[in-house]
Amino acid sequence: MTFKKPNVLVIGSGGVGAIAALSLCLNDKSVVTLVVRSDYDYIKKNGFLIRSKTYGVIENWKPHNVAKSVTDARERFGEFDFIVVTTKNIPDGPVPCEDIIAPAITNNSTIILIQNGIGIEIPMLERFPKNPLLSAVSLIGSTYGDGVVENFFKDHIYLAPFANPNIENSLVDEKVRLFCEIYQNPDETKNKIEVDEEPQRRRWEKLVYNSVMNTTTALVNLDVNRCQMCNANDKLFRPAMVELREIAASEGFIIDEKFQEFFIHIGDGQFYAPSMCVDVRKSQLIEVEIILGNPLKIAEQNGVKTPILSTLYTMLKMLQLRMMEEKGLVKINPEDYNTNSDEYPKIVVEKSFRA
Amino acid sequence: MTFKKPNVLVIGSGGVGAIAALSLCLNDKSVVTLVVRSDYDYIKKNGFLIRSKTYGVIENWKPHNVAKSVTDARERFGEFDFIVVTTKNIPDGPVPCEDIIAPAITNNSTIILIQNGIGIEIPMLERFPKNPLLSAVSLIGSTYGDGVVENFFKDHIYLAPFANPNIENSLVDEKVRLFCEIYQNPDETKNKIEVDEEPQRRRWEKLVYNSVMNTTTALVNLDVNRCQMCNANDKLFRPAMVELREIAASEGFIIDEKFQEFFIHIGDGQFYAPSMCVDVRKSQLIEVEIILGNPLKIAEQNGVKTPILSTLYTMLKMLQLRMMEEKGLVKINPEDYNTNSDEYPKIVVEKSFRA
Numbered sequence: 001m002t003f004k005k006p007n008v009l010v011i012g013s014g015g016v017g018a019i020a021a022l023s024l025c026l027n028d029k030s031v032v033t034l035v036v037r038s039d040y041d042y043i044k045k046n047g048f049l050i051r052s053k054t055y056g057v058i059e060n061w062k063p064h065n066v067a068k069s070v071t072d073a074r075e076r077f078g079e080f081d082f083i084v085v086t087t088k089n090i091p092d093g094p095v096p097c098e099d100i101i102a103p104a105i106t107n108n109s110t111i112i113l114i115q116n117g118i119g120i121e122i123p124m125l126e127r128f129p130k131n132p133l134l135s136a137v138s139l140i141g142s143t144y145g146d147g148v149v150e151n152f153f154k155d156h157i158y159l160a161p162f163a164n165p166n167i168e169n170s171l172v173d174e175k176v177r178l179f180c181e182i183y184q185n186p187d188e189t190k191n192k193i194e195v196d197e198e199p200q201r202r203r204w205e206k207l208v209y210n211s212v213m214n215t216t217t218a219l220v221n222l223d224v225n226r227c228q229m230c231n232a233n234d235k236l237f238r239p240a241m242v243e244l245r246e247i248a249a250s251e252g253f254i255i256d257e258k259f260q261e262f263f264i265h266i267g268d269g270q271f272y273a274p275s276m277c278v279d280v281r282k283s284q285l286i287e288v289e290i291i292l293g294n295p296l297k298i299a300e301q302n303g304v305k306t307p308i309l310s311t312l313y314t315m316l317k318m319l320q321l322r323m324m325e326e327k328g329l330v331k332i333n334p335e336d337y338n339t340n341s342d343e344y345p346k347i348v349v350e351k352s353f354r355a
Numbered sequence: 356m357t358f359k360k361p362n363v364l365v366i367g368s369g370g371v372g373a374i375a376a377l378s379l380c381l382n383d384k385s386v387v388t389l390v391v392r393s394d395y396d397y398i399k400k401n402g403f404l405i406r407s408k409t410y411g412v413i414e415n416w417k418p419h420n421v422a423k424s425v426t427d428a429r430e431r432f433g434e435f436d437f438i439v440v441t442t443k444n445i446p447d448g449p450v451p452c453e454d455i456i457a458p459a460i461t462n463n464s465t466i467i468l469i470q471n472g473i474g475i476e477i478p479m480l481e482r483f484p485k486n487p488l489l490s491a492v493s494l495i496g497s498t499y500g501d502g503v504v505e506n507f508f509k510d511h512i513y514l515a516p517f518a519n520p521n522i523e524n525s526l527v528d529e530k531v532r533l534f535c536e537i538y539q540n541p542d543e544t545k546n547k548i549e550v551d552e553e554p555q556r557r558r559w560e561k562l563v564y565n566s567v568m569n570t571t572t573a574l575v576n577l578d579v580n581r582c583q584m585c586n587a588n589d590k591l592f593r594p595a596m597v598e599l600r601e602i603a604a605s606e607g608f609i610i611d612e613k614f615q616e617f618f619i620h621i622g623d624g625q626f627y628a629p630s631m632c633v634d635v636r637k638s639q640l641i642e643v644e645i646i647l648g649n650p651l652k653i654a655e656q657n658g659v660k661t662p663i664l665s666t667l668y669t670m671l672k673m674l675q676l677r678m679m680e681e682k683g684l685v686k687i688n689p690e691d692y693n694t695n696s697d698e699y700p701k702i703v704v705e706k707s708f709r710a
Contacts, residue, residue, distance in 0.1 A: 219574060220673040225692055226680075229699045230672040235665055269693030307662035310590055317585040318575040325581075337580055338624030344584045 006030045006081040006182060009073055009104055010063070013037070015142030016114055017086035018048055018149045020183075021063040022055060023191050029182040033065035033077045040068040042147055052142075052151035054190045071103040080104055082179055084112045089120050092293075092320065093285045094329050094351055098127040105131060110175045114138050114157065116210055117290025118203055118298070121162045132172045133162040134179065137202045143275075155191040157183070160199035204248035205255055209263040210291050212240040214276035215312045218286060219319060223273040233264055240308040247295050247309075250302035283323055288316040324349060361385045361436040361537060364428055364459055365418070368394070370497030371469055372441035373403055373504045375538075376418040377410060378546050384537040388420035388432045395423040397502055407497075407506035409545045426458040435459055437534060439467045444475050447648075447675065448640045449684050449706055453482040460486060465530045469493050469512065471565055472645025473558055473653070476517045487527045488517040489534065492557045510546040512538070515554035559603035560610055564618040565631075565646050567595040570667045572632035573641060574674060579622045579629065588619055595663040602650050602664075605657035638678055643671040679704060 006029075010021045013036040021034040036043045047060035067073035073080075083104050089097050097120075101111065110132040113120055121135050136159045141152035159180060161172040176195055183193045196202055213224055216236060220227065228237075241260045248255050279286050292313040299306045324330040329350050336345050361384075365376045368391040376389045391398045402415035422428035428435075438459050444452050452475075456466065465487040468475055476490050491514045496507035514535060516527040531550055538548045551557055568579055571591060575582065583592075596615045603610050634641050647668040654661045679685040684705050691700050 216670065216673075220670050220677065222673050222677050225689070226676060226687065227673050228697075229687075229692060229702055230669060230676055232669055232673070233697050235669040239662065240666075264697075265695050268695045269689065271689050271692075307594065308666050311595075311663050311666045314585060314587055314590040315571065315575050318571075318577050318582050318587070321581060321585055322575065322577050332581065332584075334580070334624065334626050337584065337626075340620050340623045342583075342588050342619075347584055 006178065007078055008032050008082045008084060008182070009067075009070075009077075009080040010034045010084045010086060011070060011101060011104075012086035012088075013039070013043070014086065014144045015149055015151065016138055016140060017084070018050070018144055019052065019055075019140060019142050019151050019155050020084055020086060020114065022050060022052075022058075022061065023155060023183055023185060025063050026055070026190075027182060027185055030082075031065070031077075032063040033067055033073050033080070034063045035067050035070055035073055037068065039147060040066065044068075046147060049148045050151065051149065054154045055151070069103075070101060074104045079106045080109055082112055082175075083109050084114060086114045088279075088285070088287055089113075089115045089117060089290045090285050090287055091123065091289050092349065093324075094349055096123065098123055102127070107131075110134060110179070112136060112159070112179060115290070116203075116206060117287060117294065118200075118207065119294035120290050125162065125164060129164070129166050132167055132175045133164055134172070134176060135160055135162045135199055137196065137199065137206060139206075154189070157191075157193040158196035158199065158202055159193055160196040162199075198253075200251070201248075201253045201255075204244075204251070204253045205259055207248075207291065207295065208241050208244055208255060208259050209266070210274075210276075211244050211295060211309065212237055212312075213263065214274040215288075215292060215316055216240075217274050217277035218280045219312065219315055221277065221280060223271045223277070224267045225269065225271045236308070237264055240312065243299075243304070243306045243309045244295065247299045247302070247304050247306065250304050251298060280319065280323070283326060285323060285327075286316065286320060288313065288320050292316065321347065361533065362433055363387050363437045363439060363537070364425075364432075364435040365389045365439045365441065366425060366456060366459075367441035367443075368392070368398070369441065369499045370504055370506065371493055371495060372439070373405070373499055374407065374410075374495060374497050374506050374510050375439055375441060375469065377405060377407075377413075377416065378510060378538055378540060380418050381410070381545075382537060382540055385437075386420070386432075387418040388422055388428050388435070389418045390422050390425055390428055392424065394502060395421065399423075401502060404503045405506070406504065409509045410506070424458075425456060429459045434461045435464055437467055437530075438464050439469060441469045443634075443640070443642055444468075444470045444472055444645045445640050445642055446478065446644050447704065448679075449704055451478065453478055457482070462486075465489065465534070467491060467514070467534060470645070471558075471561060472642060472649065473555075473562065474649035475645050480517065480519060484519070484521050487522055487530045488519055489527070489531055490515055490517045490554055492551065492554065492561060494561075509544070512546075512548040513551035513554060513557055514548055515551040517554075553608075555606070556603075556608045556610075559599075559606070559608045560614055562603075562646065562650065563596050563599055563610060563614050564621070565629075566599050566650060566664065567592055567667075568618065569629040569631035570643075570647060570671055571595075572629050573635045574667065574670055576632065576635060577628075578626045578632070580624065580626045591663070592619055595667065598654075598659070598661045598664045599650065602654045602657070602659050602661065605659050606653060635674065635678070638681065640678060640682075641671065641675060643668065643675055647671065676702065
């Protein structure tokens with residue numbers, strides 16, 4: 001019996017998605033289609049320049065197939081066994097991730113989310129209740145811009161099944177096993193994928209950094225070290241991280257203080273701007289709901305007090321509103337908002353269907 | 356015996372300073388010199404266009420004397436009986452107010468601060484211990500730009516002596532009386548100056564707005580109403596105002612909740628950007644220390660918890676650092692900050708002596 005290579009669609013061609021496609025292709029156990037949106041013409045012609053700590057420098061690299069949209073991928077490259085989602089996750093934006101991937105979903109698709117944040121699986125499960133859903137946390141350090149991928153650390157993926165009452169566990173476990181097989185390079189110095197027994201714990205741990213340092217630097221448009229010169233460690237980062245750890249603890253995940261101190265000093269001397277800060281510099285929408293909004297809903301349900309994180313969240317919503325209005329995604333008519341009560345009309349985001 | 360008209364120097368030719376100079380001149384009981392720095396040549400030639408709710412439209416208006424600096428004023432227009440300070444108060448900036456006014460101070464000078472914030476009198480008293488010091492809160496609504504003063508409300512000044520152990524109370528009280536006399540227009544519909552029996556209370560009351568709505572809008576670069584669409588009233592403004600009122604209460608000033616609600620709805624439907632937000636849009640340094648820094652020192656001394664205001668303060672320091680670096684007032688050498696401890700070198704602001 002011949003092993004038919006699984007057909008994989010990678011959606012999102014940023015630092016994470018490009019390296020995922022590269023890992024799969026080099027491993028040669030699947031057929032890989034990568035959706036490249038804004039730079040489609042350039043990548044189609046020239047491919048990527050990859051500069052990777054573990055894969056080295058690779059010029060003009062292309063996966064098996066390049067598609068310009070999810071619909072284009074589905075039409076030209078068939079049904080997909082795995083749909084790997086590496087886009088930013090912005091449920092308050094014009095196109096939630098469910099809408100992005102919908103055109104590619106068929107009965108046999110397994111969805112794999114390689115994204116940050118808390119609560120990202122729920123909307124997927126609700127929208128696609130009959131498809132196996134896997135959830136992955138990536139530790140990689142990889143950026144993309146103008147055709148160039150800069151990958152600073154070994155791609156390390158923690159993969160886990162997400163509980164779905166409609167599907168047999170054994171089937172989902174088999175999907176996990178299969179994806180690990182097609183993803184894991186035989187030489188483990190190149191990349192590493194492993195099954196995560198406590199995937200939500202890892203999400204909370206990563207959030208200790210993302211919910212505090214990503215958010216603060218995005219709000220003030222300043223790198224981590226410059227923030228730290230303003231006494232941020234004691235006056236903002238640590239107390240905010242304590243709040244985040246208290247939310248995690250209320251969900252049963254005790255996060256040791258050493259994680260906090262590790263993240264506080266992770267960028268010492270590097271004058272590094274986290275991804276959310278970079279997004280704001282480029283006027284790109286930010287992942288405010290999955291990084292802070294969802295954790296704060298949990299905090300409220302569990303009775304955890306979060307004055308600092310709530311302040312950051314409310315200001316990030318303001319920043320997001322400003323960027324959405326600048327992009328024309330939101331129209332504000334002052335007359336609608338001339339009220340002396342606290343009841344304001346709901347902000348309506350223009351939906352754009354970019355599938 | 357002839358009443359010799361007092362010689363008055365007004366420093367700062369923004370919305371507050373220009374109207375103060377106008378009030379004094381129209382009242383004709385003093386000789387008024389106004390320091391106009393950046394627009395000196397224009398104002399010297401054309402004067403101001405005043406559009407005032409109470410004084411009406413006045414074209415090409417000039418005070419008795421216009422000086423291009425404090426030193427210029429002192430050299431050309433003699434000794435001053437009153438030195439009225441209406442500049443922004445930025446002790447962390449390149450020129451603290453004491454340095455700005457120093458060239459004009461003589462034995463007989465009475466200093467009058469018409470400025471916002473808490474703790475602004477102390478550095479003045481320390482630097483000029485033998486000069487009477489008056490402290491004033493202004494309610495006016497007045498802006499300046501490109502030769503034009505827009506004054507929306509009646510100029511209302513609350514004036515009070517500031518306790519100085521080196522000077523007889525009766526002497527300072529006499530200065531208060533005299534300044535009220537030369538400032539108060541006979542027609543009280545034009546302006547109003549009165550002695551304030553509880554001046555610090557009024558500073559704290561004004562701070563309910565300034566420490567919360569000025570600061571938040573400055574950080575996110577968004578007007579008050581747009582912030583309120585993001586649920587700011589409940590999630591940020593009110594809880595932050597409660598913290599500010601708790602600091603005031605710890606100093607003996609109980610501020611009624613009605614002030615808070617008044618300020619929450621003061622700009623309904625106006626889509627108004629407070630002055631600190633406007634400053635940031637113009638890349639001008641902000642009054643972060645007197646609006647938040649000093650109140651938070653008091654909170655710490657008095658054991659008042661301020662997680663929200665401390666978060667706003669720390670982020671405003673970051674914003675101020677960014678603007679100072681952009682202006683070349685601060686030089687940051689990454690090698691100095693390559694540390695894995697929490698000890699960072701102190702930020703050194705280049706002093707520029709613009710007296």
